[in-house]
Amino acid sequence: MKRILTLALIAAVALFAAQPDTPKLFDEVGSILKELSEITGLKPLKPVAYDTMDRAQLKRYIQKKIREEVKPEEIRAEETVLKLFGFLPADFNLEAATVELLTEQAAALYVIDANSDAMQQMALVHELAHALADQHFRLEKFIKKAESADDASAARMAVMEGQASWLTFEFMARQMGRSLKDSPEQLRSMAALMQSTAGQFPVLDKAPPYLRESLLFPYTAGMLFQQKVIEKLDKAGFAEVFRRPPVSTQQILHPEKYFGRVEPSSPPLPAFPSVRSYRKLIEGAFGELDHGILLRQYCGREAGELAAKWRGSRFLALESRNGGKPALAYVSEWEDSAAARDFFHYYKQVLRGKWKKCEASSDEEALFAGAGDSGRFEVRLSGTRVTSLEGLPASPVR
DSSP states (O other): OGGGGSHHHHOTTSEEESOTTOGGGGGGHHHHHHHHHHHHOOOOOSOOOEEEOOHHHHHHHHHHHHHHHSOHHHHHHHHHHHHHHTSSOTTOOHHHHHHHHHHHHHHHHSBTTOOSHHHHHHHHHHHHHHHHHHHHHOHHHHHHTTTTSHHHHHHHHHHHHHHHHHHHHHHHHHHTTOOGGGOHHHHHHHHHHHHOOTTTOHHHHHSOHHHHHHHHHHHHHHHHHHHHHHHHHGGGHHHHHHHSOOSSHHHHHOHHHHHTTOOOBOOOOOOOTTGGGEEEEEEEOOOHHHHHHHHHHHHOHHHHGGGGGEEEEEEEEEEETTSOOOEEEEEEEESSHHHHHHHHHHHHHHHHHHOSOEEEEEEOSSEEEEEETTEEEEEEEETTEEEEEEEEOSOOOO
16 A cells, blocks of 8 residues: 555656756766766666656646556555554545655655755765666566555565665765765664654654655665665675565564565455455555554554564455445464464554444453444454454344
8 A cells, every 4th residue: 555655756767856957966967876886786777867847847747647557446445444444534635645745755855945965966866776776677667566465565665765765875975985884873873863854844744653654664664674685795785675575564674584584474364244245445464564553553652562573464445335334354463372462452452542432342351342433343362363353244243
């Protein structure tokens, strides 16, 4: 589902400036590409195209990209499942918010509204890093290969944006005779600074936590992941992450799992009764990143640390054929039964937090059931797994 949040940023082969009469900035393209080639070992294969664009044009460009790349039904499905999980308020308009967020984000990443020569140069380096990678690895195709698995798609976005961010700061460090390879603590400080957006991006600051953290993750966590890859693989790491990309946000957050090829499990979904009365709306997998956001949003920062013990998940959103409310089938798997039990108890808080009404008819050691805003629900704990059925047709719990 994060694909809709990054559509405009995938088109990294074109560079944009604020004014048509500022060609001086683009005089640096050749020298920057040469430096990036020396750092990565990737040679430019063709000239990089660039053009000029103001903020209004950028907004129209983003709207056009969304219309071209995502069908209205897909946007509606994304919005529905995010609301079912409680990531978005019931009255939230995902498409409109995405356009505003991406306009603000892209204006910062492209050369629009940059208020200093240094900021303009950083934006230019970032986009040229994308352009160089695109010539070798076809970034749009690279992202689309993981469309069916949302968590894997987010991991690939972290590769794309994390590498460009790392190269931007490495380029700037080299201007001062330094290198990030020797200063990992400096990079961590930069990542922390990037996380603190208060006052800089008003639209992002007001966005729900899920949208805000999903947008920042590829840059901050992705950059730290790239640092670990470079420390282990040196120059070969720039190509390796595209040729063998991480398969989960957990591998981004814990690079040792990437090197150890620790992949998520795919536990079976709980059976939804009366399934013929519904049609499939969207299915996918939420990863460690998503579970961390969900737990922090409803249970506090300390609860969010449990997400590191996540091992796999699946969800299926269903739409009633009779015009009723949508339904959700969901399963998550954890590293041990203690972690699953902790999540089971936290997920009860999530349900109580995301619904106006949550009336429990059963609150036992391994079963939490009752009625909520979506209808009847059943949350079950079994070993290392927690399952949830929400929006069930009215009938007694078995």
